[in-house]
Amino acid sequence: QVQLVQSGAEVKKPGASVKVSCKASGYTFTTYSMHWVRQAPGQRLEWMGWMNTANGNTKYSQRFQGRVTITRDTSASTAYMELSSLTSEDTAVYYCARARGIWPSYYFDYWGQGTLVTVSS
Amino acid sequence: QSALTQPASVSGSPGQSITISCTGTSSDVGSYNLVSWYQQHPGKAPKVLIYEVSKWPSGVSNRFSGSKSGNTASLTISGLQAEDEADYYCCSYADSSTWVFGGGTKLTVL
Numbered sequence: 025q026v027q028l029v030q031s032g033a034e035v036k037k038p039g040a041s042v043k044v045s046c047k048a049s050g051y052t053f054t055t056y057s058m059h060w061v062r063q064a065p066g067q068r069l070e071w072m073g074w075m076n077t078a079n080g081n082t083k084y085s086q087r088f089q090g091r092v093t094i095t096r097d098t099s100a101s102t103a104y105m106e107l108s109s110l111t112s113e114d115t116a117v118y119y120c121a122r123a124r125g126i127w128p129s130y131y132f133d134y135w136g137q138g139t140l141v142t143v144s145s
Numbered sequence: 146q147s148a149l150t151q152p153a154s155v156s157g158s159p160g161q162s163i164t165i166s167c168t169g170t171s172s173d174v175g176s177y178n179l180v181s182w183y184q185q186h187p188g189k190a191p192k193v194l195i196y197e198v199s200k201w202p203s204g205v206s207n208r209f210s211g212s213k214s215g216n217t218a219s220l221t222i223s224g225l226q227a228e229d230e231a232d233y234y235c236c237s238y239a240d241s242s243t244w245v246f247g248g249g250t251k252l253t254v255l
Contacts, residue, residue: 059244068148069183069191069234069246083242086146119190124202128238131181131196138190 026050028120028136035142041108044139046120053101054078057123059132060094060105064116074123075103110143117141149174149235149247156253162223165250167235168216173245175216179238182211182220185249186231194233195220222252230254 031045046058059074073084075094082094093106103120118139121132150168157163167174167182174180178198183191193202195211198218210221218237222229235247 061246068249069185069236070148071236071244071246074242074244085243121191125196128177128242129179129197130238130244131193131202132183132191132236133193133202135190135192 026122026134028122028134030118030120030136030139033140033142035144036110038111038143038145040110040143041106042110042141043104043106044118044120044141046103046105046136048101048103048122051122053096054098057127057130058094058096058103059121059123059130060092061119061121061132062116063119063138064113067116070116072105072118077103107141110141112143115141115143146172146239146243146245149237149245151233151235151247151250153248154251154253156255157222157225158255159225159227161225162221163225163252165220165222165233165235165252167218167220167237167247169218169237169239169245170216173237173239174213174218176240177238178213180211180213180218181236182209183234183236184229184231185234191234225254227254 060072120136122134123130124133182195185191194209198213199211239245
């Protein structure tokens with residue numbers, strides 16, 4: 025069965041970076057693109073960016089442009105999301121989500137369990 | 146880009162129907178039939194209910210239905226059940242290979 029398993033919770037200081045991993049299983053990793061979505065405590069879902077896992081191309085939300093980097097290791101069926109220059113406003117649960125469909129007709133059919141990133145001095 | 150606009154909360158009694166709106170712009174909802182809807186229970190990851198405005202993914206109840214008119218998409222839940230109490234989010238393709246979510250709507254089943 026399809027599973028997306030994310031790395032564990034992180035506590036970071038302001039100004040630091042965090043890298044969250046998302047290991048996929050149960051399907052061919054490069055067949056589906058991977059998106060990252062975050063949710064601050066009590067707040068809405070916020071789309072951050074995505075990667076075409078077949079060719080490595082990425083696109084990021086303007087809100088995070090310059091601070092977020094999505095990468096992959098196809099041999100490990102794992103996607104990564106790195107966010108730099110963290111502030112307290114980046115405290116959130118970060119999700120990876122598999123996109124089903126043909127671009128741009130994507131919808132997110134499987135989600136990771138979420139990774140809580142806490143930014144605190 | 147700004148979040149799509151959803152009502153903060155809606156409520157209904159068991160068995161009733163409710164509708165949640167999702168208003169965007171001509172750069173997202175209005176230009177593409179690429180709106181999806183997600184249900185999120187507290188502490189859980191979202192679950193897709195509807196894609197491409199009105200299509201059902203495999204395994205999703207047809208009590209959930211979607212539509213769109215102009216810049217506004219809607220999710221209707223019929224035959225409300227206690228387990229439908231959750232947060233609901235719309236999501237739309239929004240030009241230049243980006244996507245945008247709505248602000249979320251909390252559904253209370255009375």
